[in-house]
Amino acid sequence: MSSTPSAPFFKRVTPGGWAAIAWGAGIAFTALLRIRVPGQDGPDLLPGFVILRWDGLAMLGVATLLTLRGSVLLAGRPTAALNHLLVASVIASTPLGVIAIPAAQYLAVDVALYAIAAARPRREALRALLLALGLLVVYLAVRLLAGWGAGTTSALAVGLTALVAWLLGRSQGQAREFAERNRARVAEQAVTAERLRIAREMHDTVAHSIGIVALQAGAARRVIDTQPEAARQALTEIETASRETLAGLRRMLGALRTADTEAEAPPAPGQAAPDRTADPADVPGLPEMPGLAALDRLAELTGNAGVRVTVRRAGAPCPLPPDIDLSAFRIVQEAVTNVVRHSGADSCTVTVDHRAPDSLAVTVEDRGAVTGHARVHHGPGSGYGLTGMRERVAVLHGEFTAGPRTGGGFRVTARLPLPTGATTR
Template sequence: MSATPSAPFLRRVTPGGWAALAWLAGMLFTALQRTRLPGQESAEVFPGVVFLRWDGIVMLVVATGLALRGSALLTRRPTAALVYLLAAAIVACTPLGVMAIPFAQYLSVDVALYVIAATGPPREANRALRRSLGVLAGYLAVRLLAGWNISTAVELAVALTAVVAWLLGRSERQTKAHAEQTRVRVAEQAVTTERLRIAREMHDTVAHSIGIVALQAGAARRVIATQPEAARQALAEIETASRETLAGLRRMVGALRTADPEAEAEEPPEEAPTTTGRTTADIGRTAAATGRTETSAEVRGLPEMPGLAALDRLAELTGNAGVRVAVRRVGAPCPLPPDIDLSAFRIVQESVTNVVRHSGADSCTVTVDHRDPEVLAVAVEDRGPVPGHARVSPGPGSGYGLTGMRERVAVLHGEFTAGPRPGGGFRVSARLPLPTGATTR
């Protein structure tokens, strides 16, 4: 439950910025080659007649303007940007007196090829490579037709660098595509895993309810003749338990059916706020607030089927792990169906676990709001890292727990939000609708 750190400086440079830097670096390299530096008897490359004249300088300025324009368009209009960069390379070669387009003037084109291959459609990337190689071949063909000398070796080397830049971009695109496919598959497995966990908990709740029904039915059968009032009370308990169990099963089955594409096609799912949408992040087994590994979705020291009544015990266990938990209850507690009571506790438990493992905070606040008779609201917030307080898992949160919490809220058709607090720290909140006349046993 910590904010993602700012990206390093190099990652904040845009692709167009890299292309502009490549062009300017190439121009600087070209000038240094044609300048006698200390320790040299002469410049490594003869500057040529036009290079030092006013018209040569004007052409270099024009080429630089074309290159900067292409760099500015690289993100929004990559095809047009490549045209500008190729034109800049050709114009810059005119005052240099070279027999082939040098690598220094083609460096920004290589950057553009990498960006287009990495981010653009494959067809567009293929056209960009053919256009770039075609300009190199066309430059040599024009010189041959004019009867001028050419340097085939230099042009082949420049073409090779262009192909390598294009291949690196394609490799980057394929890597991202594979990572996205893997992420989607893991996300689908994550939702399935969380639903299985919720289904197991519902099985335990139903088994508990059926046990109560069996006990009450047996008691009613024994006293129905001698104590009709006690039998009537037992039958009322049976009716209440049966209705609650049936309502919970309906909520569960309705949510689990959304995993079936055919069911979704036959019956559109009920619209819910966007904050209940299932994420495509990963999910994993998280440790309990005490730092122990969960076994059968339970935590040592807590009841087998915990509810909001066990928050004080959870706060005590979390305090032993080094994080103080303040539990605030707003409004008069109202009876809750077992599945909602358990889900609310699991959301708080997962949030507190994230505080212990990822936030670096030394305290957090759990708020349970019962003021609205139709909605149960729970929230967990911390104030961010505290100097000297080490995290159990250093670094930013993995996002595993948030997926499970969203899935639980989605099952109950509630609203879920999670994000950094304006004053620092992190906040998780959930609003769970309560069925009319909900009661607990």
């Protein structure tokens, strides 16, 4: 378990920010083409006389303001933002004395097309592309109808650049949509797998309780005439076991409706299945149906994996129903396993809090990576362990929180409600 690293710089800049940067780069490139730079006898292009006058500079200023406004709108109103950028490209091209909109004045439009194609629905993205290409066609048509020169070849190059930017954006958007669908499928599969595990554990618990009921019923039948007091005690234990089993079933069956075959179905093509590698803490040595009483054994096994576990108990331990006792242990086990596999920490603390009369709280926390202590798996992990813990807590109608600690490390806390009059198995 580790905190999420901050996004790299290029991810932190918004699409609107990139559009503004592209506009500034286009203006700078346009200026460089029209001045003599070292190594040249003269500028590549002669500046039109309009750009040197106040009205030409005013046009560039208006175009810049429109671009900045469009950059601000790009995140929330992409169509309006694109309209601002298109108008700005036309206004900025007017004082340059050119026969077609230059590519430098279309850079911000290209960025907007990429952002819209990547983030917006296909139909809206297609409309944006047609609008951008249509402006180039209208610009050429107006010049031709007015009897002016028209740079058809230049316009085709600018249009091709816009098309490439749009295609790259669509590719990025489709890749992100596929990744999101894939994550949703794998997360759903992780939840299903956890529900299946809970169902199997519930089956074992019920089978154990039914076995106790059968034994006690047989004993009561044999001694009911000769030892009525012993028979009464056996019947009392039968009642207790039956009530516990029914209560556990009522708590869990509402959320466990997924078929066994669906949970075991293989992942879709191209989909990564949840990591089912054997956990360092999930090794032979634990009881078949463990509870919080097995935490010390879990700590011993985890210590053998290289992470020291300190178990703390607050309040007087109270008897717990078997399903809650088992679920609390499984949550601690998964959280400790995450520490071993992903955190790089050399120790963690498990706290079991019995002080609240109506709930049980378990907390697992570490202080972060320790220099020289190797992780079993590098990286922050898939997060599906947390998904399974959250699902297990949700089945019991509890509360689950997980996140970085102040000062480093990670903390997992689960609060499980206790039924009134809970008794041990």
